[in-house]
Amino acid sequence: MTGAELSAAFAAAGAAGWGHVAYERLLPAMSREARDRAENLCPGAQSVLVAAFPYYAGRTPGNLSLYARGRDYHLVITEALTTICHMLEEKYGSYRFVPGADNSPLPEREAARLAGLGMIGRHGLVILPPYGSWIFLGTILTDLDLSLPPALPSGGCMACGKCLSACPGGALRGDSFDPERCLSHLTQKKGALPPEQEALVAAHPLIWGCDVCQLVCPHNAGAVETPLAPFREDRLDSLTSEAVEGLTNRQFREAYGERAFAWRGPAVLRRNLALQKKK
Ligand code: SF4
Ligand code: SF4
Structure with a gap:
């Protein structure tokens, strides 16, 4: 799939942005256990697609964090990414595509940074204008070398403290x-x-x-x-x-x-x- 085809697929699935990074670039941010889990899920892992899904829906009063007020994002994002995985499997049947949403061994924030998807704030969260840091991240791990042009890593926030x-x-x-x-x-x-x-x-x-x-x-x-x-x-x-x-x-x-x-x-x-x- 071309970058434009992937952009269309992620947009149709509800992502506000996406990027990609070679799996090996994430290794310095992964423990031995995380690497073993990732390579067990996807032997010969080559690439990671990472996508951002915005969730901010206003600041109504309440005692639950804003991220936890709608439907469980693990379910929503896994469903969205599974749709994309099926599209990829149709095109590249012999390769594996594994979706993850906050439950995979991949360092999602580092993947987003290296993929140029969003900047990292001093609070440690990824910021993607115009949605700010009110985003969930999801990943697709694959043994397919996507052969897309490498992205420039994102910078940091305005560091106001x-x-x-x-x-x-x-x-x-x-x-x-x-x-x-x-x-x-x-x-x-x-x-x-x-x-x-x-x-x-x-x-x-x-x-x-x-x-x-x-x-x-x-x-x-x-x-x-x-x-x-x-x-x-x-x-x-x-x-x-x-x-x-x-x-x-x-x-x-x-x-x-x-x-x-x-x-x-x-x-x-x-x-x-x-x-x-x-x-
Ligand atoms: S811009 Fe300021 S408040 Fe936002 S993450 Fe950076 S230091 Fe923190
Ligand atoms: S880092 Fe501080 S402000 Fe941010 S979620 Fe934790 S306690 Fe709250």
Whole structure:
């Protein structure tokens, strides 16, 4: 397929942009375990296609991170990429095409950077104007050498530092990131939290995720809203204690199985809701 044909296929699947990078260029950013997993999924891997899907649909009040309010992006993006994989398989039947959406061993953000798809912010997220950092990334790993002209890697953000100073947990410091102080990680972390982490979650307005570093970023000012129906329709802004109280894991999955927070089960959400009630 030519670059123009791939552009048409990604646009039809809902991607706001796409790029490609040779698999070997990702190796420095991959652990031995990640390489083994990737090469098990796709022996002889040659190329990675990476695409961005916008999800921003406004800033309505709620206690769930904006990314988790529509349909689960793992499902949406995997379906979109599977359509493209089928097209590629029809054309290149002897090659393998493996879709991934936040669950593959590939370093998606580094792939997006090397593919020239979007710039990397100091908050570590990929920024793709005019959608800002409100994008999901998805990849297709293949053993086909795409033989497309190499892309120029993207640069960085405007480096204003607002995400660092606004970070409620102090997780962003210079060039380092401490996940144990990041509310996005802590609101998903299982089990009892140590007192310092409990206090961070209790003081946080969301029970799932954290949007602060994105909300303050100038690249997100005036971000264009997503045209993608799964992220615009049937949105769930908030969860109450009553909505998750007493649910078994199975009942929870039946009620919320198509939401991005469902994989974690109800216990973590109940804990976060209880911590916030204490404050
Ligand atoms: S998601 Fe929240 S806690 Fe995590 S780095 Fe961004 S601002 Fe800090
Ligand atoms: S807030 Fe500033 S430093 Fe942080 S990602 Fe956005 S532009 Fe970069």
